[in-house]
Amino acid sequence: MKIALTGSSGIVGGFIARAAIAAGHEIDPLPGWRLGSPAQLDGYDALVHAAFSHVPGRYRGGEGDDPAAFIAANLDGSVRLFDDAVRAGVAQILFLSSRAVFDALPPGTPLPDGTPPAPASLYGRVKAQAEAALAALDAPARATASLRPTGIYGPGPANKWAGLIADYLAGRPIEPRVATELHGDDLAQAVLLILQTRARGAFNASDIVLDRHDLLAEVARLSKSPNPPPARADAAALSVMTCDRLDGLGWQRGGFSRLWRELPAMI
Numbered sequence: 001m002k003i004a005l006t007g008s009s010g011i012v013g014g015f016i017a018r019a020a021i022a023a024g025h026e027i028d029p030l031p032g033w034r035l036g037s038p039a040q041l042d043g044y045d046a047l048v049h050a051a052f053s054h055v056p057g058r059y060r061g062g063e064g065d066d067p068a069a070f071i072a073a074n075l076d077g078s079v080r081l082f083d084d085a086v087r088a089g090v091a092q093i094l095f096l097s098s099r100a101v102f103d104a105l106p107p108g109t110p111l112p113d114g115t116p117p118a119p120a121s122l123y124g125r126v127k128a129q130a131e132a133a134l135a136a137l138d139a140p141a142r143a144t145a146s147l148r149p150t151g152i153y154g155p156g157p158a159n160k161w162a163g164l165i166a167d168y169l170a171g172r173p174i175e176p177r178v179a180t181e182l183h184g185d186d187l188a189q190a191v192l193l194i195l196q197t198r199a200r201g202a203f204n205a206s207d208i209v210l211d212r213h214d215l216l217a218e219v220a221r222l223s224k225s226p227n228p229p230p231a232r233a234d235a236a237a238l239s240v241m242t243c244d245r246l247d248g249l250g251w252q253r254g255g256f257s258r259l260w261r262e263l264p265a266m267i
Contacts, residue, residue, distance in 0.1 A: 001195065002026045004044045004090070006033065006081070007051035011158045012096060012149075012184060016048060019188035035077035041088035046195050049081060050096040067122055078130040086137055092195055095134050097146045099180070099206070099241060100124035107237040113204050113245045131202060143198040147190060149205040150241060154184040155265040161215065165267055168216045171227050178211040178233040180240055183262075186253045193249045204241040207253040211235065215263075222264055 003020055007013035008029035020027050033039050035053050053073040078095070085093050102111055103120035117128035131146040138144040153160050168174055182205055190205050216229035243251065 001045045002028070002043065003195070004028050004030055004039070004041055004047045004085075006030060006035075006047075006049050007096070010050065010052075011154075012152055012187065013050040015152075015154065015158070015184035015188040016050060016191050019185065019192060023192055025192075035073045036080065037077075039081055039084045041085050041090050044085075044088065044090050046092040046094065047081070047085045047090050048094045048096070048191060048195075049078060052096075053077075070122065071126060075126045075129055075133075079133045082134050082137055086142065091142055092198060093134060093137070093142070093144045094191060094194055095130060095144075095146045096191075097127045097131050097148045097202070098124065099148050099150045099204070101128040101131070101148060102239060102241075105239060107239060109239045111204065111239050111241040113202070113242065135201070138200055143200050145194050145200055146202045147187075147194065147205055148202060148241070149187050149190075150180040150182050150207075152184050152187055153181050153259075155262055158184050159266045161266060164212070165216070165219055168219060168227060168229070169223060169225055174212060174216065174230040176212060176230045176233040178209065178235045178238055180206045180208070180238065181210050181259075182207045183254050183258050186251075186258075190246050190251055193246065193251055197249055199245075199249060201245070203245050204243045205246060206241040206243060208256055208259065209235060209238065209240060210259070218260060218263060219267055223267055 003025050005013060005017055005027050008017045017027050030039060035051055082093060100121060101117035101119050101124050103124050104118040119125040119128050134144045134146060186207060187205055211232050213229045213232045
């Protein structure tokens, strides 16, 4: 399969590119393309849109002090990209959305596939609106899908906990927190499954519920740190996505065994 991939230089895009190449697909990162500019997509079998323009290190709140530019790049730019793909006859279009489309729901709300979006941030609203624009382009000869991943982790540049681990090892106070997490390799496999099966619609993508207490207790064991981990957070307030649609395609997640196996490389 010949796949056009936006955002290939980002953390999530990097996972997708490596997995697609390993599976024997041809990946093109569209060199020179930027959000909002025209994309030459003739001859591609699929488009995976993972690019997103934001303030460095921030997604929610990633608009900084310029929400109009944020919308123009990420919503208008995405819609233009989808339209370019349709004109080029691309048969499959997959958009990397976010669980942020659910942020306005009450804490502790179960989030099965098919939960209607209820975004709280501009980031979540832009993702939800881009999802809707893409879904409107679905057609018998063209499969469109959106993937709603939770927080992504992994070694190297994807190590979202580098600062947290450094603070813990230095003995600085750590705020209790519990969150849902997904390894980048598992996200990439979800992308490939959707493309391989020509699946359509919106898909949740999540794996483990991780408390910082447990993460840093394992860091303490591996590093022999005497510092106590933070107290446990209230997991009852966490809204957890279920992923029945992906599971039905045969999706396999790494769970805690993957996390504990890779944690030494992240310390």
